[in-house]
Amino acid sequence: MMKKVLITGVLGGIGSALALAFREAGFYVYGLDIQNSERHEADRLIQFDLHKFSTDEEYRNEWKRNFNALIPELHVLINNAAVQLLDSLADLKLDDWNHTMTVNLTGPLLLGQHFLESLEEVNGCIINIGSIHQQLTKRRFISYATSKSALIGLTRALAVDLEGRVRVNAISPAAIETDMLLAGFDGNQGALDELRKIHPVQRIGSPNDVAKMALFLASESSGFIHGANLTLDGGISSVLKDL
Incomplete structure (x- = not known):
């Protein structure tokens, strides 16, 4: 029997890597995204508005x-979709x-x-895809950092509430080379090079790093x-940076 996975935000950098990794591992991949595209890594792409799903009862x-009708059976749900809207408190x-x-x-x-x-x-x-911003953040990330902190809180609360019915875990990546990261740096390559050097592993994470960890969490061997x-995070949360 082929296992089924549902991945939200499947057209993004991490979403695409997740879809490819799970397909290669033998899963049938349902992908949700607000955008539509002929280029994707899912077995089936479903155009879907998560914001509207959360706010519009109809x-x-x-x-x-x-x-x-579309997904009568599901083994893994990966909540990967996210928006990152930056602003300082005065202008939020x-x-x-x-x-x-x-x-x-x-x-x-x-x-x-x-x-x-x-x-x-x-x-x-x-599996909820969090962010290093749930613990360590920067100026203007108020909404994003708060939402990711709450997502980790939700992960723990669901685990306690559901007991042994369904396992719930989160992955919190640091800098991952995606369009969202580049947007946060306004495409500043010099700043990205500095970011690479700050990480003890001397690189920024790749979307595939996230996908490999998600596959491990989805495996039966990680049932505890x-x-x-x-x-x-490539060790960055252990770094105290000198000025």
């Missing part, structure tokens, strides 16, 4: 019916804050709730890992 009910817009929370936090909660029975039937698991937040 849309949510429609998609619950769609999911029941409430709409941006709310949008960040619905996509990065409420969406994973509601998808987990919907697929709970399917996952429980096959001893499945939920539950409610964990695995940091994937």
Whole structure:
């Protein structure tokens, strides 16, 4: 029997790597993304608005019916989709804050709730993609850092609440070479080179680093890992940087 995985934000850098790695491991990959594209690594790409799913009851009910028809069986849910809207406190817009929370936090909660029975039937698991910003952050990352901190809190709370029904874990990557990272640095290559040097491993993470860890968490051999937040940071959270 082929195992099934659902990956949100599947067209992004990490999402694409996740889809490719799980397909190579023998999974059938359902990919959700707000964008549509002919170029993707999923077996089936489903255009889907996670923000609308979290805020519009009619849309949510429609998609619950769609999911029941499209994905009757699921072994792994990977909540990878995220938005990163940067602003300082003085300029932060409430709409941006709310949008960040619905996509990065409420969406994973509601998808987990919907697929709970399917996952429980096959001893499945939920993997939430967090961020180093849940622990260490920078100026202007207020909404993003808060949402990722809350996602790690949700991971622990779900693990306790669900007990042995479905395993729930998180991966919190540091800098991963994606379009989102480049946007955060405004494409400044000099700053990216400095970032590489700050990491004890002397490089920025690759999307495949995240995918390999997700595959491990999805494997049956990791069945005792539950409610964990695995940091994937190249050692940077151990660094005290001298000025």
